[in-house]
Amino acid sequence: MTGEVPAYGSLRDRLASILIGGSAVLAVLLFFVVRGYAAQVAQEGQDSILSASVSSILDAAVLRDGAIELDFPYASLSMLSTASDDRVFYAIYEDGTLLSGYGDLGDTPAVAGDARTFASLDYDAATVRVATASRTLIGADRPRRVTVRVAQTQDALAETLNQISRNVAMFGLGFFALATVLAYWATSTTIGQLSRLTTSVTRRGPQDLSPFLKPVPREMVPLVGSLNTLMVRLEHSLKQSEDFIVEAAHRVRTPLATVRSYAEATFQRVQEPENRTALRAMMRAIDESSRAAGQLLDHAMVTFRAENLEREEITLDAMLRDLVERMTPIAEMRDVTLRLDSDGPAVLRGDAVLLQNAFRNLIDNALKYAPVDTAITVRIRATPQLSVDVIDEGRGFSPDEIDILATRFVRGHDAEGHIGSGLGLTIAKDVATAHDGTMVLSNTQKGGACVTLRF
Ligand SMILES: Nc1ncnc2c1ncn2[C@@H]1O[C@H](COP(=O)(O)OP(=O)(O)OP(=O)(O)O)[C@@H](O)[C@H]1O
Ligand SMILES: [Mg+2]
Missing domain, CATH: 3.30.450 (Beta-Lactamase)
Known part of the structure; x- marks a missing residue:
């Protein structure tokens, strides 16, 4: 707003x-x-x-x-x-x-x-x-x-x-001209302080709620003080809602897991087709809810960590190799090949937890939306700019939706039948932004989806 x-x-x-x-x-x-x-x-x-x-x-x-x-x-x-x-x-x-x-x-x-x-x-x-x-x-x-x-x-x-009058008039005009120049200079330097404050407010990222600590002229101290108080209050209420989501997700996930295992056990026992259908629908609803709770939890965590980004040296190829290895069993269940392609060591200063979360979501999408018996390639490019592509061989993004898919809770037409909450791409994009990077969605020539994170 x-x-x-x-x-x-x-x-x-x-x-x-x-x-x-x-x-x-x-x-x-x-x-x-x-x-x-x-x-x-x-x-x-x-x-x-x-x-x-x-x-x-x-x-x-x-x-x-x-x-x-x-x-x-x-x-x-x-x-x-x-x-x-x-x-x-x-x-x-x-x-x-x-x-x-x-x-x-x-x-x-x-x-x-x-x-x-x-x-x-x-x-x-x-x-x-x-x-x-x-x-x-x-x-x-x-x-x-x-x-x-x-x-x-x-x-x-x-x-x-x-003669004296003429001289005094000239002197008066000179004085006036000098005073005008001085007046403009004085107003510019005075107003300049305000403009500087405005610039530093507008230059801040949407997540940056840290107080203004640069010295300002005495007259502006109350204004900046109120601004800082507002920031603190805003951060506090943001943190509260963040905590609330984390707490709520935790509280929902644990009983859901219990219900899921009961439903599964019951499903094994019952024989009547209508009971089995009802139980299947129930398990699906539970999966949806627990996926939503998990994604909400991750999203809240990303939002919070992005604000105070912990930057450490990360070797992207090593991190992604590890992630690919961990996700290979899931891929194998779908007869999908997971490949890693790297053109050399790629080092990035960033938050490992956030980056893993982002890439996990992208690989998860590729596994979910690409058909069986295909390949997913995670390609790392260290030059000319550090970037990671996650490419699959599915139907790709539909062009009329491609611009809005990274919006919170937005899911595509092709998502029908797949469990999800519409937060995966939002998380990946927020992580890229927190690392001063970008996320671009595109389709490959063969038609598959390609998500590129550039840093
Ligand atoms: N690799 C892909 N191929 C085709 N469509 C995709 C792909 N990845 C994402 N999409 C589309 O983008 C939408 C948004 O993706 P996103 O990951 O944000 O949400 P989701 O996968 O539906 O839910 P979740 O939050 O559980 O990940 C998906 O619903 C899907 O329509
Ligand atoms: Mg997803």
């Missing part, structure tokens, strides 16, 4: 969008913060030059014969020259009355107070920065208050700011 789990969103997309969205917000924030700071520093630079210019003009102001005289120092305006040819305006006031310059350069300054002020205003179709400062000249009659105002357009400043 495979459960199709509905997907709800994607962790990778969610992580990536959070990281990429976060870095986009950071990049924009970075742009505005750096640009704002640069604007402030540039403005402070312009203010300090304007302030120096105002100071140098104020310093040049003198009171001569009761009148204010002011010789503009050359440096006071030349220090304001910029690469963008910014325009410079000035205004000089005496006690709030314009003496010289542009009177419309902001409000008329107050007479009192000597704070140095800076302001930005629109003037002559441009934004200008205005610095204003005052100085009191002590005359013979009364003190005079001189106020100097110098203004400058901000073309150079704007140009500098634009």
Whole structure:
């Protein structure tokens, strides 16, 4: 049973969008913060030059014969020259009355107070920065208050700011691109851990219920822990049902054997044909049941041993020769010749009990389904790949059934009249699979059945 789990969103997309969205917000924030700071520093630079210019003009102001005289120092305006040819305006006031310059350069300054002020205003179709400062000249009659105002357009400043903005924008874009790459890398490595776990779960064989012991990131420990608990519970319940089958088969087989011997003894004694027929049917039913119990027992044993395969070095030819020798008396009873054909020593690392069981089932089938006076060949090939064929000279597998005969409890049409439970090929196939091998059913050219186990 495979459960199709509905997907709800994607962790990778969610992580990536959070990281990429976060870095986009950071990049924009970075742009505005750096640009704002640069604007402030540039403005402070312009203010300090304007302030120096105002100071140098104020310093040049003198009171001569009761009148204010002011010789503009050359440096006071030349220090304001910029690469963008910014325009410079000035205004000089005496006690709030314009003496010289542009009177419309902001409000008329107050007479009192000597704070140095800076302001930005629109003037002559441009934004200008205005610095204003005052100085009191002590005359013979009364003190005079001189106020100097110098203004400058901000073309150079704007140009500098634009350049800084461009650079910061480039930097922000670079930062964003790098953050995106890092976000993808971070999500891939994070999600990679999950994918690795998924791969190791899917790569496991259906029998492998051992716990996951490879270290995983801390956040995944509870998940893997639950998975392991589930495995333990599953293994436990599998083992329980396995034990149950073994126990049940044992309990059934022993009384069946007793009943079989009673039935046989009775059969020898009774003469009436209908009694003999009934007893024969009874013995057959007992044989069926005890075969089924035996095969169930073997199947349970194969399933259990396949899970924890004991691998030892096995010489296949020696093992099969022994098996053939032991089965020869049964073959002789049916006038069937059992042959072993080997092209050299074939060595396999595996479970001898399981392999014997598998081959016994295959030879048993050949003996059961092939007619009398024929031969069964067990052929071992060590090269190019280790394989064993069990070939008989019977009717072979019927093509419409060949694909399903190795399924549990499935028997073919030709099985009618033969005692069996449909587990022999399943056992052989499970043993091959447990040894990382395969089982293939085919028919020979003469029509006989050929079962190949490849390792
Ligand atoms: N050598 C063979 N020649 C022809 N048919 C075969 C041969 N071996 C197996 N089959 C067919 O495949 C079916 C499945 O074989 P399998 O060994 O699994 O079960 P079984 O022999 O019927 O019962 P048991 O579990 O007692 O072995 C058989 O019922 C039979 O129809
Ligand atoms: Mg069989």
